[in-house]
Amino acid sequence: MPPFDIEGGLGFAFVRGISVAACLSVLGALVFRLVVAPPVLAGMKPSAAAEQDRRWLRLLWGSVAAALLGAGGWLGLESGAMAGATGIADRLAAVPLVVLNSRFGMVLVIRLGLLAAVPLAIGRSLRPPRLAIAAALAAAAAASQASLGHAASIGHGFEWLALSTTLHILAAAIWLGQLPPLWIFLADAPPAAAGLALRRFSRLGLTCVILLAATASAQGWGLVGGVAGFVGTAYGWTALAKLLLFGILLAIAAINRFTFMPRLASGVAATARRALCRSVLVEAILGLLVILAAGILTSLPPGMDAAQGLRWPYR
Amino acid sequence: MRKTLMILFCMVGFAGQAIAHARLESAVPPVGATVSTPPKQIAITFSESVEPAFSSIEVTDAAGNRDDTGKPQVAADDRQVLIVALQPLGPGAYKVVWHAVSVDTHKTQGSYSFTVAP
Numbered sequence: 252m253p254p255f256d257i258e259g260g261l262g263f264a265f266v267r268g269i270s271v272a273a274c275l276s277v278l279g280a281l282v283f284r285l286v287v288a289p290p291v292l293a294g295m296k297p298s299a300a301a302e303q304d305r306r307w308l309r310l311l312w313g314s315v316a317a318a319l320l321g322a323g324g325w326l327g328l329e330s331g332a333m334a335g336a337t338g339i340a341d342r343l344a345a346v347p348l349v350v351l352n353s354r355f356g357m358v359l360v361i362r363l364g365l366l367a368a369v370p371l372a373i374g375r376s377l378r379p380p381r382l383a384i385a386a387a388l389a390a391a392a393a394a395s396q397a398s399l400g401h402a403a404s405i406g407h408g409f410e411w412l413a414l415s416t417t418l419h420i421l422a423a424a425i426w427l428g429q430l431p432p433l434w435i436f437l438a439d440a441p442p443a444a445a446g447l448a449l450r451r452f453s454r455l456g457l458t459c460v461i462l463l464a465a466t467a468s469a470q471g472w473g474l475v476g477g478v479a480g481f482v483g484t485a486y487g488w489t490a491l492a493k494l495l496l497f498g499i500l501l502a503i504a505a506i507n508r509f510t511f512m513p514r515l516a517s518g519v520a521a522t523a524r525r526a527l528c529r530s531v532l533v534e535a536i537l538g539l540l541v542i543l544a545a546g547i548l549t550s551l552p553p554g555m556d557a558a559q560g561l562r563w564p565y566r
Numbered sequence: 567m568r569k570t571l572m573i574l575f576c577m578v579g580f581a582g583q584a585i586a587h588a589r590l591e592s593a594v595p596p597v598g599a600t601v602s603t604p605p606k607q608i609a610i611t612f613s614e615s616v617e618p619a620f621s622s623i624e625v626t627d628a629a630g631n632r633d634d635t636g637k638p639q640v641a642a643d644d645r646q647v648l649i650v651a652l653q654p655l656g657p658g659a660y661k662v663v664w665h666a667v668s669v670d671t672h673k674t675q676g677s678y679s680f681t682v683a684p
């Protein structure tokens with residue numbers, strides 16, 4: 252096995268992954284309520300629709316809180332590491348230093364601001380213009396992650412690889428970030444509404460999957476470093492693990508769409524809805540694993556660099 | 567599958583070189599070089615953009631005296647180039663020890679020498 256030289260250790264990569272996942276969950280929840288849910292809720296009894304909205308709001312506030320905590324925690328940890336601080340007081344003193352003097356610090360402070368503005372944008376109503384503003388804020392917060400990866404550190408000006416990573420992260424958010432609200436919705440939805448929600452989600456999900464596959468290929472090409480990078484470096488192994496999880500996620504999505512969804516309109520609708528619910532939960536958990544793996548990937552030296560020390564005929 | 571991977575691994579083999587995020591790509595004066603005019607600054611080009619506030623370049627002579635002026639800066643037009651000014655150097659061998667934090671927050675370090683010819 253190649254050495255997993257994770258910057259700051261696994262705990263750091265985990266904090267990074269969790270904070271990114273929470274941020275993607277905020278965007279996914281908003282996209283679900285703004286794009287997928289409206290016609291579905293309109294076809295439901297008003298009391299049931301209102302209950303769905305209450306549960307959705309709890310999920311949104313939970314995600315915003317987790318994303319704020321995650322970003323704050325990551326900023327605190329990383330600042331200490333960047334400044335080489337050891338004690339608690341030194342670590343705390345390092346935070347303003349990092350905020351004022353590094354791209355990482357600046358990006359995280361902007362992200363904290365964008366996330367904190369989401370509740371303000373929504374206010375007390377779920378009207379589409381407010382949801383759209385909140386979604387734009389969350390999209391900016393999620394996209395800012397691309398400026399902290401490898402693609403944004405190499406090269407001088409505009410980089411196609413950085414653009415690819417931005418799209419990669421947004422597609423991940425709009426696909427996997429919608430799974431928690433979808434799961435919550437399916438848990439208590441009439442089969443017809445569940446079917447409509449899934450159909451609308453699938454259409455958007457498919458676009459994201461295509462975008463993820465395209466951008467993953469671009470990043471695989473640009474950062475992993477060919478066959479040597481894939482098989483001979485920890486970076487390549489982690490990318491392969493992501494590829495494997497991506498394959499499993501696609502299989503689950505296909506089962507949901509082509510097996511469970513048609514059954515929602517048949518005599519076994521109640522059983523199908525329960526099975527679908529479980530399946531979406533499993534998909535969401537695997538989605539979280541891919542994002543955690545992405546956190547590890549970004550904390551490893553890119554395969555194309557690491558592979559330079561390997562004797563391998565194909566580059 | 568496992569077996570295939572193992573075989574691939576044996577074929578790949580590691581050359582045992584240190585692996586980095588912000589790698590030193592080139593330096594002025596160059597790594598290991600002997601120069602006839604004493605340089606006024608050290609400029610290291612890295613494979614990634616670096617954060618000058620958290621990076622350092624220390625230059626010492628054979629007696630261990632510091633010859634850099636302290637705080638490094640990045641080049642105005644290129645954040646991948648880290649520059650530190652030097653005190654006037656006399657002939658002799660100098661050691662350069664660098665620590666870099668890249669903009670993606672990864673830390674790397676390394677060292678090399680150069681000589682100013684008498």
Ligand code: HEM
Nearest residue numbers: 400401402423467470471490493494497541545546548549
């Ligand atoms: C469901 C599928 C996927 C999801 C949800 C996903 C998610 C992500 C996220 C969130 C990041 C940003 C990580 C960070 O900055 O902390 C990222 C980066 C990246 N992803 Fe993916 N990804 C997926 C599939 C793939 C696949 C299949 C590959 C290639 C085999 C891939 C290659 C990359 C690369 C190379 C980066 C850049 C990492 C760096 O900065 O070094 N991804 N991905």
